[in-house]
Amino acid sequence: EAGVVQSPRYKIIEKKQPVAFWCNPISGHNTLYWYRQNLGQGPELLIRYENEEAVDDSQLPKDRFSAERLKGVDSTLKIQPAELGDSAVYLCASSGDRGGSYEQYFGPGTRLTVT
Amino acid sequence: GQSLEQPSEVTAVEGAIVQINCTYQTSGFYGLSWYQQHDGGAPTFLSYNGLDGLEETGRFSSFLSRSDSYGYLLLQELQMKDSASYFCAVDPYGGATNKLIFGTGTLLAVQP
Numbered sequence: 001e002a003g004v005v006q007s008p009r010y011k012i013i014e015k016k017q018p019v020a021f022w023c024n025p026i027s028g029h030n031t032l033y034w035y036r037q038n039l040g041q042g043p044e045l046l047i048r049y050e051n052e053e054a055v056d057d058s059q060l061p062k063d064r065f066s067a068e069r070l071k072g073v074d075s076t077l078k079i080q081p082a083e084l085g086d087s088a089v090y091l092c093a094s095s096g097d098r099g100g101s102y103e104q105y106f107g108p109g110t111r112l113t114v115t
Numbered sequence: 116g117q118s119l120e121q122p123s124e125v126t127a128v129e130g131a132i133v134q135i136n137c138t139y140q141t142s143g144f145y146g147l148s149w150y151q152q153h154d155g156g157a158p159t160f161l162s163y164n165g166l167d168g169l170e171e172t173g174r175f176s177s178f179l180s181r182s183d184s185y186g187y188l189l190l191q192e193l194q195m196k197d198s199a200s201y202f203c204a205v206d207p208y209g210g211a212t213n214k215l216i217f218g219t220g221t222l223l224a225v226q227p
Contacts, residue, residue, distance in 0.1 A: 004157070031213050042119075042202045042217030043158065056214060091157070095213065102148040102165075102206055102215065106157040 002026070004107035006092050012113045018080035021110045025073070025094030032069060033104065034077050035091040043091055043106075049075065079112075087114045117141045119203055119218035126224045127193055135188045135221045137203035145209030147179050147186045152220070153199045161188070161201075190223070198225045 005024040013019050025032050030051050035043035046065065048056040051072035060067065064083070069075040079086055089111050093104040119139045127133040137147065146165040150158040162170055164179035164186060176189040190197055200222050204215040 033213075040219070042204070042220050044217070045214060048213060050213075093158075102146050102163045102204070103160045104158075104215065106159070108155075108157045 004092055004094055004105050006090075006107035006110055008110055009108060010111050010113075012115065013082055015084055015114050016081040018078065019082055019112060020076055020078045021090050021092075021112075023075045023077070023092030023107060025075070025092070026096070026105055029094035029096045029105070030072070031095045032075050033093040033095075034067060034075070035093065035106075037089045037091055037109070039088075046077070082112075082114045084114050087112055117205070117207060117216045119205060119216060121201075121203060121218045121221045123219070124222045124224070126226060128226050129193055129195060131193050132189065132191050133193060133223065135190075135201050135203075135223070137186045137188075137218055139184050139186075139203070139205050139218075141205050141207040141216060143207040143209065144181060144184075145206040147177070148204045148206070148215065149175075149177055149188045150202045150204060150217075151199050152202065156199075158202065193225050195225050195227065198223060 007022050032049040034046045037043045047060045047067050049069045052069050067077045089109040091109045093106045095104045121137050148163045149161040152158040162177040169178045174191045179186040200220040202220045203218045
């Protein structure tokens with residue numbers, strides 16, 4: 001089966017510019033996660049979707065970050081405007097009913113550099 | 116707050132055995148997971164412990180002691196391809212929350 005797909009893999013933007021990341025989860029996985037991973041750190045959850053509903057966005061900086069998951073499949077994470085501190089790898093993951101939360105399938109991530 | 120502590124780096128030689136420890140302080144506990152991440156790659160699931168004891172999956176084993184808030188990942192017959200970062204992750208809420216808190220990771224360097 002195809003894994004989690006993310007694009008773009010790399011993005012370099014100037015501060016104050018907008019940026020968007022796209023994720024296509026594993027087919028049939030209802031739960032989708034967006035994480036941010038800073039260099040030398042573990043992934044930190046930004047937002048979690050159950051189907052099309054955002055059920056946990058407590059860690060999402062809502063003043064500049066937004067996300068959507070239309071039709072409960074693909075998802076987009078947006079930053080506007082970007083700040084220098086947003087430089088990180090943005091990971092998308094999905095999970096299904098069989099594995100539960102502890103077995104999440106991650107995409108390769110988008111490495112964002114804000115200059 | 117939630118905290119998971121792991122050694123930042125571990126070095127071992129090919130063919131050896133290495134243990135990566137994880138201690139946690141979380142508001143709740145419903146299980147400990149381990150993930151492997153190669154440089155520039157995606158984290159991949161390795162193992163899960165919901166109950167105390169040892170879980171074995173090929174060359175990898177994982178142990179949990181809930182009373183000690185402690186677990187470890189044991190890698191046997193190390194290979195060069197095992198050089199990667201290893202993260203422990205705790206599910207603090209259980210049920211339908213589907214939330215994991217990740218540790219800061221241990222960078223394993225396997226030398227020839």
